[in-house]
Amino acid sequence: MDITRTALHWGRYDVVADGGRVVEVRPVPGDTTVSAIGPGMPEALNAPYRLTEPMVRKGWLDDGPKRGTNHRGSEPFVAVSWERATELAASELRRVIDTHGNEAIYGGSYGWGSAGRFHHPQSQIHRFLRSLGGYTDSTGSYSVGAMEVILPHVIGGDPWSIWQRGTMWPDIAEHGELVVSFGGMATKNAQLNPGGQGRSEQLEWQRRARAAGVRFVTVSPLAGDTAADLDAQWLPLRPGTDVAVMLALAYVLQAEGLHDREFLATCCVGYDRFERYVRGLDDGRPKTPAWAESISGVDADAIVDLAREMGTRRTAVNLSWSIQRQDHGEQPYWMGVVLAAMSGSLGRPGGGVASGLGINKTGVRARRWPVASLPQGTNAVSTSIPVARIADALLEPGGAYEYNGERRTYPDLRLVYWAGGNPFHHHQDLNKLAQAWQQPETVIAHDSWWNPLTRFADIVFPVATAVERRDIAAGASDLSLMAMERAVAPPEGVRTDYDAFAGIADLLGVGKEFTEGRTADEWVDELYERTRRTFADLGLEAPGAAEFWRAGGFETPEFTSVVAGDFGRLRDDPDRHPLSTPSGRIEIFSERIAGFGYDDCPGHPVWLEPHEWLGAAATATYPLHLLSNQPSTRLHSQYDGGRLSRESKVAGREPIAMHPDDAARRGLGDGDLVRVFNDRGSMLAGLRVDSGQRPGVAVIATGAWFDPEPAGAYARMCRHGNPNVLTRDQGTSRLAQAPAPGSTLVEIERFDGAVPPVRAFVPPEIIGRDGA
Structure with missing residues (x-):
């Protein structure tokens, strides 16, 4: 047996090989934070669909x-x-x-x-x-496409700067009193890092904050969107109605004089126009808690109590990435910034606004030491x-x-x-x-x-x-610089x-x-040397290459730097430390966006009905709101064929969760094979009954490998349970054109027909070899 230590998306592992094949991937001894996804890899690495x-x-x-x-997708x-x-x-x-x-x-x-x-x-x-x-390149992302476009208009900076400027867990634990999370902070999202995970710190910091007396509130259709030991208050809202709740919170802050008038006057522009909207002075519709309850289902008294608490306690407003993946997904991010500004906590230690607390290292620290990567050159197109x-x-x-x-x-x-x-x-x-x-x-x-x-x-x-190549791993906001040793050679022909x-x-x-005349391994060595030189220029001594590879990496100290556009400096002196917005202030009303003339994204945050939601007329036909969230058993669709993901399936299909009342109304029980459908398509899934979600909501993870039924009565059906056969391909608005899968209505019924086999992991037909 050969054992090689490496770093992957989910943490550090020891890769055990026998005869040139990976037989086990196990967590590094002593690391209890590492994900269970890694150990599920060997089945996929050695699978017949490799x-x-x-x-x-x-x-x-x-x-x-x-x-x-x-005829792509159907030919040999x-x-x-x-x-x-x-x-x-x-x-x-x-x-x-x-x-x-x-x-x-x-x-x-x-x-x-x-x-x-x-x-x-x-x-x-x-x-x-x-x-x-x-x-031709692409811009934006499926994860945070709406945020990337709206926030530079509202708070300036590049699309990603909110992760450096947002509220951090160490400050929350020391100075904070309340965390209000729209969309939650699901623990599964803390188990990975795009550049590689050293040691997961996300849950540790959340628990430190709780131990320090910070109270947590989760505004989400799902109770499990926050770790159970945080004792979070759950406000179960209808999916896609976060903005209505936020507007009602703003209404109470304004009506009871709890809003930060000085900050709104000196560090923001356009609050007066937004306040008219909240009070309903122009449209005759005050955005009261009762109004929000009729839309969101969240109790009006609970909204009032939360608003009063936000106006009197140091509050961090967390905006999950999920709440922007819906129709008008720009609005909750814009409104979240406005709510934080009104609360009086923005720009003060432990308070303010954050994007995606709970996801990998977000909120743990602002930055890591800069690590070299492969230069990409300039795109002439x-x-x-x-x-x-x-x-x-x-x-x-x-x-x-x-x-x-x-x-x-x-x-x-x-x-x-x-x-x-x-x-x-x-x-x-x-x-x-x-x-x-x-x-x-x-x-x-x-x-x-x-x-x-x-x-x-x-x-x-x-x-x-x-695990079949040599590299260096350095995750976002991670202090680890890790060696990725080649555990085995790739299969012959790869x-x-x-x-x-x-x-x-x-x-x-x-x-x-x-290539610049370099092999892959020579490039890896070159990137490490470039990183060492950068570290030296910044005053940090890194080990030589031989020591780095012998030790398997090293830990860097915390990297501190002044972040441009910091909200604390804006609060202290907005004239000396303006934002990079047209006004130099937080743009509660944006003249630029208003000038675009978009009715689906006007000049300040507003409530706009999603195309599909539980208040739509279409519920007469499709009465369930489908949420397609991130999986806990794989990374997106990576290693769907791995052991952990395969073991989570129900009847070989992706599990879908329903509230007991919804299941009983349809005569369905736990473990049933069901058909989920709307006018765009259908899928088969295995039912799980779960009381930890709001009635009227069905939840299924993304990432099951697309397995379309080729013909017959159920054409346009995925046999395996990929929810994106059901989601609508429409941009969030003309501003961001980001994805909006969170605005999807469906119906669910027991599947009683001839059950088609899952063929997602069966290779296509291979017809010989071309010797040309």
Whole structure:
């Protein structure tokens, strides 16, 4: 047995190998915070659906590139050599560039493919395509797409600066008194870090705050959205109605004189216009607690009591990432900032506003020491699309759309190159996406398994996993710099993303630009040396390379720096420390946004009815609100075939939770196989009855590998339980065009038909080998 220590998304593990195969992944001794996801990896690493040689879709190989008449996702594949696959990919890239220009290439990648600083697929594909002259890129994210656009208008800074400027747990534990979390702080979201996890600290800090006397309030449809030992008060609201509750809290603060008048006058602009709206002076509808109760279902007296507490105690307002993934998802983030400003706690220790407390290291510390990563170069193509609009872009080349004050046109995409991520996991309305995915002439993909992405590709390169290559891990806000030793060699026929790109780059004449003459291991060593030099310039001595690899990494001290746009400095002297907004202040009313003329995102925070919610007329047909949250048994869709994820299934399907009253009304019981459906599609799932959620709500995790039923009475159905066959592919608003899966209505019934087998983990048909 060989044991190698490495770092992954979920923590540090010892990887046990026997005969060149991983047989066990176990937590480093003494670390009780590490996730159980890692130990579930070996089953997937050695699975029959592992990709071990390049593949080409037979229809593409026989007929060549076609526009709109492809049969991706339903055709067999042909095995080819690495040389053949490399030649095909290079030839197709050259054809598209010469015929249609670099803008016709969409460089798809959505991170998370590896915790390493070098073998990060998003960095690799962007560097590669930029060396070819550029590509159409994406902007924003599925996680926080609305926040990324709205907050720079409201509080200035770059889209991510809220994570450095938001309220931190050490301050909450020392100075705070109350944490009000809209959307909760589910413990499952603390078990991972995109750059690699050293030791998980999130729950420890939450418990420290509780031990110091901080009170927690969770405003969420789910009681389990906060750790049980925090003793949080639960205000169960209807999904998508957070803004109504926030507005009622603001109404009480204003009506009872509890709002921070001085801060609103000196550090904000536009409060007077917003107050008119809250009081109903123009629309005749005061945003009272009774008004909010009629929309949200939250008791009016509870809203009054909470508002009074927020106005008299040091309060941190936490905005979960989930509450923006709904129609008008910009509004809760804008309104959350306004509520924090009104409460008197913004800019004071232990109070204010935060985005995503409870998720990985958010709120634990503002920053870590800067660690080098693979340089990506400059994209010579300026065209980009909002990441969640990829299906529209493929279906409507040349179509017009609006985004953040601009009128844009979708490019004519002929080739999609995807490395890292699974669009058939994170995109909405997968039946629409499957249709859109037939439009490009060619789809090239890198992955380690026959997952939905590779099944819907034309040329597939099999690539190594995180335990089969050497790298350096450094997670966001994590003080650990960790060695990722190669535990085993990749299976025969499998190479790294870097090697695949390097081979294509050589054939296209840009090999030197892409590799700079370095192997992958030489790049890893170079990045460590660049990191050491950066640390030295900042006054920190890092161990030499030999000692780093021998020790498996090292811990850095806390990294402190002044954060531009800090709310405390704004409160102290707004003239000397203005924000980077047009006014230099917090923009409660934004003249810029108002000037865009968007009725779905006006000039200050407002309550706008979602297209689908429990107050909509559509509940007569689809009476349940579907919430598709993050899984606890895998990372997004990664390792859905791993042991932990497979063991969580019910009848081989993803479990869906219903309130006992809703289940009883339909004659359903725990463990039943059910069909969940609306007019966009349907899925099979295994029922779990759960009293810890609001009636009228059904909850299922995202990430079950898309497994569409090909024909028959249940066409457009996912046999495995991927909720994105049901979600609506519509942007949050014309401002952010972010995803809105949280606004989805469904119905659920027992499935009594012939049960189709789950084929998500069965490889497609392979028809021989192409020897050309």
